[in-house]
Amino acid sequence: MGASTVAAQQVRADFTALYGAAPDGVWSAPGRVNLIGEHTDYNDGFVMPFALPHVTTAAVSRRTDGVLRLHSGDVDGGVAELALDALTPGEDHDWTAYPSGVVWALREAGHPVTGADIHLSSTVPTGAGLSSSAALEVVVALALNDLYELGLKRWELARLCQRAENVYVGAPTGIMDQTASACCSAGHALFLDTRDLSQKQIPFDLAAEGMRLLVVDTQVKHTHSNGEYGKRRAGCEKGADLLGVDALRDVPYADLDAALARLGDDEEVRRLVRHVVTEDERVERVVSLLESGDTAAIGPVLTEGHASLRDDFRISCPELDLVVDTALASGALGARMTGGGFGGSAIVLAEESAVPTITKAVEEAFASASYKAPRVFEAVPSAGAARLS
Structure with a gap:
């Protein structure tokens, strides 16, 4: 049953x-x-x-x-x-x-x-x-x-x-x-x-390729209805308005530098715009890699996404950064926070053989930092x- x-x-x-x-x-x-x-x-x-x-x-x-x-x-x-x-x-x-x-x-x-x-x-x-x-x-x-x-x-x-x-x-x-x-x-x-x-x-059968995607729940709770999430959304809407587009989706990746220059010295809006435009490009890159059968190559793209969320969108937290840094140092193909941010979970792409090492390293890193023990499980596309x- x-x-x-x-x-x-x-x-x-x-x-x-x-x-x-x-x-x-x-x-x-x-x-x-x-x-x-x-x-x-x-x-x-x-x-x-x-x-x-x-x-x-x-x-x-x-x-x-x-x-x-x-x-x-x-x-x-x-x-x-x-x-x-x-x-x-x-x-x-x-x-x-x-x-x-x-x-x-x-x-x-x-x-x-x-x-x-x-x-x-x-x-x-x-x-x-x-x-x-x-x-x-x-x-x-x-x-x-x-x-x-x-x-x-x-x-x-x-x-x-x-x-x-x-x-x-x-x-x-x-x-x-x-x-x-x-x-x-x-x-x-x-x-x-x-x-x-x-x-x-898009077919995404990691097990057939000897890979796994781990979810690491940091046990740091978040809520979407708090002010920080809304501030990010309002900032994106402001950026679109300043650039004269319906949404940031309409800013071509190739024109990003010119768009950022038009935003002048509004650094907060510049960072939000940069993340959204580059993140859209990362999605298209991942689709292309998966469709061409080069699954392992999506790892660095995931890691790029985390850096953008951490540095430009500024919604990561020490626990999420620790997961990503520890997993990469322990042999992961790529890692990033996932979800709305300010806590929650990170994902880790790894060869199947590296999963025990990565899992142990993350758990030990959390213990050393006196963080609550993370919950680690495999994400199976369902x-x-x-x-x-």
Whole structure:
């Protein structure tokens, strides 16, 4: 019996015990790792995430009385009961804002959602930069799409989930996380153009090439709704405005030096613009390398991306830098922070034979620095959201 089947059975049983009747169905949606393309999504740029095997699972039933009942097996507390007509952006500052925000976004868009009972359980680490919030949003959106026969496509669900997080929760995130959770395919990375949401599944089977991609969760927690993330986004928008373009995606890599010169002495905006334009180019470079079969060569590109996030975007932290520096010194092909920054996780590309050495070195480096022990696991490109039963 597969792990997803076991999880579905457990969530179904927990729902039944909680609400007194079996759910109408069970769904799951994964967290994600972003291989390359950080902070480019809200600049209409390119990203390349893949889904993790870590998922949020939801058992859900329809209601017809305008009531939303929410329960999480991962959070202390009982069932939260909310009236759909009273859902208001910005008023809920608990975990319930994410699923209730999805319901709000669906109803605001005119979809006839009349209530639901929802029980959730997740294996996606929270605060680790692995999109636990997107997994929560997408699993609820997919369940309601199926139960209410809304007929929405996966990219449309992702858009609605992004709106829920931007407007209802108040976190100014881009579209990447929700699209990755909804649309990724097993054994592939998703090359996504965030402007038009065009997608291309790029084969990414590291095991077949004797390589591994490790995720190192630094255990340093972050939140996207704090001020620093919003400041970076506002700075990028300012840069686009000063350069007379709709988004920084429209600044050609070949014209970067000229664009930076036009920004004058606004060093903060110059740094943000430089990161976004060079990061888009790195995504395209990684796609080209993977399509040509030169997978090991993406390692230095990942490392370049970390330097840009650390020095230009300034969203790294000592723990993330220690992971990257230690992994590279221990034989990694490349490494970088992943996710929104200010904590969370780093990824490490390595030959399979080097994984034990790198893992031990990182763990010892954290112990020597008196940091909390990191969580290290292999990232296996997995499937996107699905109905389990």
